[in-house]
Amino acid sequence: MAKITFDNLAHSYLSEPASEDDYALKEINHDWVDGEAYALLGSSGCGKTTLLNIISGLLRPSQGRIFFNDVEVTDAETAERNIAQVFQFPVVYDTMTVRDNLAFPLRNRGADASYIAQRVDQIAKMIGMEEELGRKARGLTADAKQKISLGRGMVREDVNALLFDEPLTVIDPHLKWELRTQLKSLHHEFGHTMIYVTHDQTEALTFADKVVVMFDGRVVQIGTPQELFERPEHTFVGYFIGSPGMNLLDAEVDGRGAHVAGTRIDLGAGYASLDGRVQIGVRPEFVRLSSSGAGLPATINRVEDVGRHKLVRLTVAGHDINAIASEEDTVPSDNVMVSFDPDRISVYADDWRVAAEGEGIQ
């Protein structure tokens, strides 16, 4: 178990990166707190796997240093780092039995036979493969193989960190839920530092204490699921977290108000004057619909009843936005006006959140 520190870390797959765009992972300084469960969330190709491979030493960063418990390991081999990593697609040793597969990392480290046997049984129980221990790994389903991979990742107790690279992609949904719960209880039990890469927000939010959102090679926000929901630091976070994502409207911000297509919207707080592209963001949960009164005129395109609530698709000032209305609410049919909860509006300049005057710097 270890604290992992990134110091000015960046990586480019090109040998001579010229501009910032050439970096798959842009400069990052961060402490991964010992014993915390992190989810690394972002769309494909945003640098999540690169980051993971740098931690495990499969990749040497082209810039910066990495420390485990304040000891530099930038040039240390994967084996020396004592890391467990599970990959997106199942990696099993086909010619070995399931038991040998699970025992392999322990045997390579010269563990005691009785300890190995006990540990393998424990892991087999955890992944529900006690029955199959004696058979060869070849010919098992992708599900089963991935469970073996997971098991191999968890079999060592003394690892510095456990890294998961979208490990549940090939697993069927029912089992996914079960394994995720297992991983979580494993984390509670042993307190390993865990980093879990995924592009599935539900997976990230249920698994992790802290969610790290990445976008285009950059870490845009690190926070608890609640923080990500309530105050997304970047428009990408707003859009990526939540179902559907945050609504964004181009606006001119002036003191305590925003002007969208000629209508003033109260922001509930004051803002300094802003440069660049200014947008206001509000989550669909905090959009109110009415057939009279103040607000922005809107047209309803579609109402989807998803059971727990109604999802209303609207057009406001040329933007498509979403609103969530409760099952009891009647959705007005004409003269629709939308308004936003003032406390729940975030202001963005060039995609980054702007703190209101008097708000603590995040």
Added chain:
Amino acid sequence: MNKTDNQKAWFLVLPVLLLVAFSAVIPLMTVVNYSVQDTFGNNVFFPAGLEWFRETLQSDRLWGSLGRQLMFSGIILLIQIPLGVYIALNMPKKGVWVSVCLVLMSLPLLIPWNVVGTIWQIFGRVDIGLLGYSLAAIGIDYNYTQDALAAWFTLVLMDVWHWTSLVALLAYAGLQSIPDAYYQAAKIDQASRWSVFRYIELPKMMGVLMIAILLRFMDSFMIYTEPFVVTGGGPGSSTNFLSIDLVNIAIGQLDLGPAAAYSIMYFLVILLISWVFYTVMTNLDRQEGQ
């Protein structure tokens, strides 16, 4: 499911039947025909029963050639398969050197058998050949025209030079198909280099290696041109392989009956060994899966 009963469908098989008949069965039957007949010339034949088979099986000639043939195939397989795998493991995985390696390795495969024979025939000569002359110069008694061991050495070396590339290329293709994640996982699991070979590379190469072994076995078992050009079966009959022996009977002595019987048995031996080989390999494969 309801199956339609339509016996006319048999006609659909007819084209294949005809094709196989003309390409394989009928030519083979002419050989079978010769093997059970005798002649005193003038194109007059009379049945000889299984006489030729009996005679061939009882002569030491067939058994001697068969023994030499098996030994030759055994030796070259024992050298070429491990060597080919070793070369493949050490070839670059990406970059410009990949193509350079591939081209260099393919070169021996493109040279016609006759030419390969001639190259080694000259290369090994003690008077003008680089290999023979050099060996003689450093005091090694090497003369493939007089010494059976030297002749075998030359033939084996020639075959290794000619065909190891094939094994290496096949093994290389097998290696290239292994996803990076396997090597990464092995690093994470702290597997040794040997473990990586034993548990990742070898199992993934097994399929192509089976093909390589089968191909190399059949090819070496039928080898004719190269030893014929280099040693002509000599010295004595020390490099007289089945095919060389067969040609001597059929063309040298014009004994068509015994040659036909010999051919059929030669063919059956290849068929038998390949079948046994294939069955054993696929069974091993299936057992591993359980």
